[in-house]
Amino acid sequence: MRAILLLLSSFLLATSINAQQVENEEKQSNWKDKLVLDGNLALRFGTPTLIGGNPQIGYRITDKIVAGAGYSYFLSSTRIGSVRFNDKLHGPTAFTRVLVTDNLFARADYQSLMYVFDSASDAPPQTFGRDRLFLGGGYRYPLGDRVNFTGGLFLDVLDPVARPVFRAGVEAGFGRW
Structure with missing residues (x-):
């Protein structure tokens, strides 16, 4: 009886150690797979x-949530x-x-932008800052394991006279999205 208990205990201990090792390997090797390229x-x-362009890089927090940052520059x-x-x-x-379903998503974009207006006349350039918060959603169509075509409708909720903005593009991830 003692030998059976010892054998069973050894088996359970080995199984739990092996499960822990597989979990740690997944955590160490998959952080790059969670990076997502985005922007326009x-x-x-x-x-x-x-x-111009707005390159962004994000991190897939869960299978349904991606958060990230980038920089906008347009001339x-x-x-x-x-x-x-x-x-x-x-x-x-x-x-x-946030993925609401397999293909529908909700998105929030915050931008802290600096505008510089310069004319060829003798007037000095005018500069001012503006914050924008776009809220909206859209549809994504997978083009492969790591690439999606996306299109969506967004509204700047900080601008009282804003018109909806339609955006479409291609996003690519290092891992699956």
Whole structure:
């Protein structure tokens, strides 16, 4: 009887040690798989011309929640009559995205942006800051294991006269999303 108890205890101890080792290996090897690339790129040529982007990197906290940060930088140029206006917008961003279903998501984006308006006239550039909080949601369509096409509708709740903004893009993750 004593030998059976000793054998059973040894088996249970070995099983729990092995389970702990597998759990620790998963925690150590999967942090890179939880990184997600996001953001957007803008290119428009003509009047106005717009060049810029908003690269973001996020971390998948759970299978349904991603939070991250990035930086926005956009340059635009337009001509009104004989005067050319060159504008710059830049600043840090933070976001949280929650999967409501397999393909529907809710998202919040906070942006603290600096606007610099400069004309070719003798007037000095005008600079001002503005905070924006976009709330909304959308649909994601998987293009593979680690890439999704996304589209959504967002509203800046800090702007009393804001119009809804439609965004579409491709997101890529180092791991599955």
